[in-house]
Amino acid sequence: xQGHSFxxxxxxxxxxxxxxQEAYYRYWMHMxxxxxxGHVGIRTKEHKLIYYYGADYKGGNRTPPAWExxxxxxxxxxxxxxxxxxxxxxVVSDLKYRLAALRKRxxxxxxxxxxxxxxxxAFWDYDEENxxxxxxxxxxxxxxxxxxxxxxxKKKTPPxxxxxxxxx
Numbered sequence: 001x002q003g004h005s006f007x008x009x010x011x012x013x014x015x016x017x018x019x020x021q022e023a024y025y026r027y028w029m030h031m032x033x034x035x036x037x038g039h040v041g042i043r044t045k046e047h048k049l050i051y052y053y054g055a056d057y058k059g060g061n062r063t064p065p066a067w068e069x070x071x072x073x074x075x076x077x078x079x080x081x082x083x084x085x086x087x088x089x090x091v092v093s094d095l096k097y098r099l100a101a102l103r104k105r106x107x108x109x110x111x112x113x114x115x116x117x118x119x120x121x122a123f124w125d126y127d128e129e130n131x132x133x134x135x136x137x138x139x140x141x142x143x144x145x146x147x148x149x150x151x152x153x154k155k156k157t158p159p160x161x162x163x164x165x166x167x168x
Contacts, residue, residue, distance in 0.1 A: 021045070024102040030056040030063070037063040038116070040108075042099040046073055049083075049095040053123060054137065059115030064138040065123035065130070069095070096124070 009015055022044045030038035041050040048070045054063035069085075069092055070078040082088045103109060110117025123130045 022098060022102065024099070024106060024108075026108060028057075030054070031061055040099065040103065040120070042095055042102060043072075044095070046071065047091055047095060048072060048078065049092065049099060051099070051120075051124075053116070053120045055116050055119040057113050057116060059113075059119050062119070062137050063141050064134045065119070065126070066134065067092075067126055 004020075009019075022042050024040070024042055026040045027036060027038055029036070037052045037054045038056065039050055039052040041048060043049075048068075050068045052063070052066045052068075054065045055061065067083045068081045069083040069088055070080070071082055071088070071091075072078070075082075083092060110120065123134065126134075
């Protein structure tokens with residue numbers, strides 16, 4: 001984890017000059033744990049922009065790509081996705097630019113996983129064509145899930161346990 005102590009900010013309530021104004025994060029373990037798709041994001045004091053690019057290390061195991069934007073001051077529980085709200089178009093544009101710059105600055109530029117990066121870049125603009133493809137990927141993902149459920153072994157009921165003997 002990179003960063004600097006913010007103890008003095010907590011004590012004084014003042015940020016030092018040049019204090020970083022955003023944080024970058026990436027979840028790499030696409031669908032490996034907790035069924036979470038791979039994503040990248042940027043968080044500022046006021047907003048959080050998340051890009052679910054939906055691919056594993058090799059660009060496979062696709063899940064639907066999608067973008068989410070939350071206005072954290074108005075919506076602290078992150079319940080309303082503002083990505084398609086025209087009032088937030090400038091925020092989306094700014095945060096996408098900053099997200100791309102952060103990725104480049106820290107070295108997360110896709111060179112280590114080029115097939116995944118192709119997927120990241122393919123849906124970055126998220127135009128109408130991308131959205132139609134995302135719907136198709138969603139249908140394919142659902143079909144794979146349903147097929148898995150249909151073909152997975154039935155769960156057995158847990159064995160009954162014997163009651164513990166009474167101690168006298």
